[in-house]
Amino acid sequence: MKGNGMSHFTVTSPEFKDQNPLERVHEFNGFDGTGQNRSPALQWQGAPEGTKSFALTLYDPDAPTGSGFWHWILFDIDSSVTQLAAGVGSADATDLGASGTQAANDYGATGYGGPCPPMGLPAHRYIFTVHALGVPKLGLRRTQPRRGALRDQPEYPRHGHPDWPLQTLSAALLGLVEPLASR
Numbered sequence: 001m002k003g004n005g006m007s008h009f010t011v012t013s014p015e016f017k018d019q020n021p022l023e024r025v026h027e028f029n030g031f032d033g034t035g036q037n038r039s040p041a042l043q044w045q046g047a048p049e050g051t052k053s054f055a056l057t058l059y060d061p062d063a064p065t066g067s068g069f070w071h072w073i074l075f076d077i078d079s080s081v082t083q084l085a086a087g088v089g090s091a092d093a094t095d096l097g098a099s100g101t102q103a104a105n106d107y108g109a110t111g112y113g114g115p116c117p118p119m120g121l122p123a124h125r126y127i128f129t130v131h132a133l134g135v136p137k138l139g140l141r142r143t144q145p146r147r148g149a150l151r152d153q154p155e156y157p158r159h160g161h162p163d164w165p166l167q168t169l170s171a172a173l174l175g176l177v178e179p180l181a182s183r
Helices: none
Strands: 010-012 042-045 053-060 069-078 124-133 169-177
Touching: 010 124, 010 169, 042 124
Parallel strands: none
Antiparallel strands: 010 042, 053 069, 053 124, 124 169
């Protein structure tokens, strides 16, 4: 995040490869989903020098809502954390210590809400994004408004924001899920 912001910041998962299907265990258990609603293990590397914390989002841009669907929001992840274990996004754990604080998702629950594309639609893209931030805490509440909770907050450090000495840098991992009827 220093200087020109150049970095080889990446996020991966031992459970699925970029642009490949997520496992059924990661899918939501409800509506049209029959999964176990377990967040996948994630790991990241190459964060820019000066990173003071991380945030993580899981977003479905293909949801038929007109504005997508936020499945997971995790923020204030300590800069020493470079991985999350499978299942860490459990809805019964709001404060994860050094692994951050979970906010409400668009299901209306706190924590990870797995993919669940409606039947009859094509496969949806699920974008796991890790944001390297130049501040140790975002100062958000767990109950912050869900839709765009990080992106739309005035406290969210943006490129060139005068109050933050470092830029943000993000790395993304894309998973796919087809509706049950398509499998």
